[in-house]
Amino acid sequence: MPNFSALAKRGSFKQLTTSIPPQSPVAWSNLITGMNAGGHGIFDFIHRDPKTLQPYFSTSRVEPPRRGIHLGNWFIPLGSGTAEQLRHGKAFWETLDDYGIPNTIFRIPANFPPVKAKGFTLSGMGTPDLRGTYGTFTFYTDDSLSTAGAVEGGEILSVQVENSQVHANLIGPDNTFRKGSPPATEPFTVSVDPLDPVAKIELQDQKVILKEGEWSDWINVEFQLIPFIGNVRGICRFYLKQAHPRFELYVSPVNIDPAAPALPISTPKNYSHELSEEAGEFYTQGISEDTKALSAGVLDDKEYLEQARTVLAEHRRIFDVEFPKFKKGVFFFYFSSLDLNSHMFWRLIDPKHPQYDTTRAAEYGSTLPDFYQQIDQVLGEVMGRLDDHTTLLVLSDHGFAPYYRSFNLNTWLLNNGYITLKSGGSSSNEAFANVDWSRTRAYGLGLNGLYINLRGRERQGIVEPGAQADALLKEIKHKLLAVRDLQSNLAAITRIDRASDAYQGPYAQQGPDLLVGYNRGYRAGRQTILGNFPVDIFEDNTNPWSGDHCMDYTLVPGVLLSNRTIDASNPSLTDIAPTIFAQFGITQPDGMMGRSVFSSTH
Numbered sequence: 001m002p003n004f005s006a007l008a009k010r011g012s013f014k015q016l017t018t019s020i021p022p023q024s025p026v027a028w029s030n031l032i033t034g035m036n037a038g039g040h041g042i043f044d045f046i047h048r049d050p051k052t053l054q055p056y057f058s059t060s061r062v063e064p065p066r067r068g069i070h071l072g073n074w075f076i077p078l079g080s081g082t083a084e085q086l087r088h089g090k091a092f093w094e095t096l097d098d099y100g101i102p103n104t105i106f107r108i109p110a111n112f113p114p115v116k117a118k119g120f121t122l123s124g125m126g127t128p129d130l131r132g133t134y135g136t137f138t139f140y141t142d143d144s145l146s147t148a149g150a151v152e153g154g155e156i157l158s159v160q161v162e163n164s165q166v167h168a169n170l171i172g173p174d175n176t177f178r179k180g181s182p183p184a185t186e187p188f189t190v191s192v193d194p195l196d197p198v199a200k201i202e203l204q205d206q207k208v209i210l211k212e213g214e215w216s217d218w219i220n221v222e223f224q225l226i227p228f229i230g231n232v233r234g235i236c237r238f239y240l241k242q243a244h245p246r247f248e249l250y251v252s253p254v255n256i257d258p259a260a261p262a263l264p265i266s267t268p269k270n271y272s273h274e275l276s277e278e279a280g281e282f283y284t285q286g287i288s289e290d291t292k293a294l295s296a297g298v299l300d301d302k303e304y305l306e307q308a309r310t311v312l313a314e315h316r317r318i319f320d321v322e323f324p325k326f327k328k329g330v331f332f333f334y335f336s337s338l339d340l341n342s343h344m345f346w347r348l349i350d351p352k353h354p355q356y357d358t359t360r361a362a363e364y365g366s367t368l369p370d371f372y373q374q375i376d377q378v379l380g381e382v383m384g385r386l387d388d389h390t391t392l393l394v395l396s397d398h399g400f401a402p403y404y405r406s407f408n409l410n411t412w413l414l415n416n417g418y419i420t421l422k423s424g425g426s427s428s429n430e431a432f433a434n435v436d437w438s439r440t441r442a443y444g445l446g447l448n449g450l451y452i453n454l455r456g457r458e459r460q461g462i463v464e465p466g467a468q469a470d471a472l473l474k475e476i477k478h479k480l481l482a483v484r485d486l487q488s489n490l491a492a493i494t495r496i497d498r499a500s501d502a503y504q505g506p507y508a509q510q511g512p513d514l515l516v517g518y519n520r521g522y523r524a525g526r527q528t529i530l531g532n533f534p535v536d537i538f539e540d541n542t543n544p545w546s547g548d549h550c551m552d553y554t555l556v557p558g559v560l561l562s563n564r565t566i567d568a569s570n571p572s573l574t575d576i577a578p579t580i581f582a583q584f585g586i587t588q589p590d591g592m593m594g595r596s597v598f599s600s601t602h
């Protein structure tokens with residue numbers, strides 16, 4: 001990484017303290033607002049409503065219109081649906097706007113829908129696909145052995161090839177105009193060549209011919225909600241995995257079309273349209289890399305890698321269009337590749353990983369370094385254009401570590417008597433379906449959160465606030481820090497923070513009571529995160545999602561590089577907004593915790 005080395009040598013290269021917990025929505029909100037979760041209210045990917053104990057995604061809420069008139073099968077909405085940003089606190093670019101400083105903020109996480117702004121912003125992580133999910137791919141197959149149905153992040157649909165043709169439906173958003181809100185669908189036809197591994201896809205007025213193993217460009221699709229009135233546009237990509245003997249077709253999540261967005265994704269409103277004109281269509285869904293399709297086995301390593309490379313290619317294309325326009329003010333650009341691909345390819349660079357495989361490592365072990373080198377090339381472009389009056393900051397919101405083993409926090413709480421289940425409960429997968437709340441004192445939710453079942457806060461809270469809650473938190477913390485994984489004899493948890501110590505600000509009381517910091521190699525298991533109880537406390541991580549950072553925040557710091565000398569000895573994410581303000585002589589707004597990492601202004 002010659003450009004990173006040169007920058008480190010010429011300027012500064014330091015560790016950057018990440019957020020508690022070190023999850024992207026929390027970390028980026030720290031950077032965006034200059035406050036911790038007590039100030040911006042984002043504590044985890046997943047929050048819970050203390051009254052219903054139902055989990056929900058923390059950063060935004062998309063709601064269909066609530067009131068309307070039923071007319072036969074149709075529901076005519078009064079007013080439109082809404083998307084609401086749940087992060088609190090003022091974003092640093094809103095302050096820049098106040099001072100008339102031009103800015104472009106490209107795909108910063110935790111900004112959907114984008115806050116009102118005068119500058120150019122495009123939303124990133126947290127932006128839903130057209131169905132309102134965080135990405136639902138579809139896999140059409142005639143293999144009767146593969147189980148049709150929902151998988152995490154996708155849907156497998158069985159189809160039949162008859163006379164070399166497949167008739168199938170593309171699934172769109174729930175049609176809130178129709179009674180019962182069934183999903184809108186659009187039919188498409190695939191004609192499979194009887195001899196050659198080639199197929200022709202026809203959707204609306206478009207025809208695409210794909211060879212086996214080939215991806216389509218973006219295909220436009222318009223879903224009719226109410227004929228001629230309430231249509232929405234999306235874009236998707238087709239991948240012909242196999243023509244025959246089996247028919248296998250992957251379709252990407254239907255993304256919000258940046259040329260005609262169904263939900264707000266940019267400021268000004270037509271910015272996403274202009275970008276698509278200048279740089280071509282692009283993924284608009286928050287996490288664009290289809291890690292779920294790889295985890296589900298629908299895409300293999302090679303196929304996922306092609307998809308992930310497309311995402312970076314799109315970002316580089318947009319960067320090449322946008323960066324030369326930057327003359328003054330602030331230009332921020334987010335690249336997702338290092339985060340998502342470290343998640344997926346850690347297993348091929350780490351021989352200690354339970355899924356390490358020598359053959360695959362030989363084939364794909366250089367994948368992750370390749371992504372780093374591409375980002376290095378981008379830095380080279382930036383440095384080549386930089387003048388002496390411009391401050392450059394390059395940073396990551398957290399570091400990375402292996403994810404070898406899962407810790408099922410709720411199972412541990414159950415086995416240690418903090419949670420009691422109802423006898424003969426149902427086998428429902430709903431969060432905490434079988435929990436007897438009248439005999440439960442604490443529960444885990446989200447990737448790092450542990451909550452007390454507190455009287456007056458939780459609907460059936462039994463733990464008295466004050467001394468009783470305090471003693472319980474101390475007891476649980478003490479016991480959790482002593483837990484050893486018998487397989488490795490390592491501590492599973494190396495740090496636990498009390499919310500009352502970690503958070504300052506108006507929302508400090510709204511998050512978890514304890515922030516569980518897992519040891520390097522450990523993370524909360526997928527089921528415990530959503531309030532379920534696998535049998536074992538520890539499990540090997542068998543998912544391709546093999547690297548992670550939702551751990552003890554001191555073990556996964558980010559990095560900060562600059563072309564100037566960084567004077568702060570322990571810079572932190574909350575220092576970035578104050579650093580930006582200091583560059584323009586802007587007085588630091590009240591409530592911001594950090595300070596500029598440079599001792600003098602430029």
Ligand SMILES: [Zn+2]
Nearest residue numbers: 024339340343
């Ligand atoms: Zn990540």
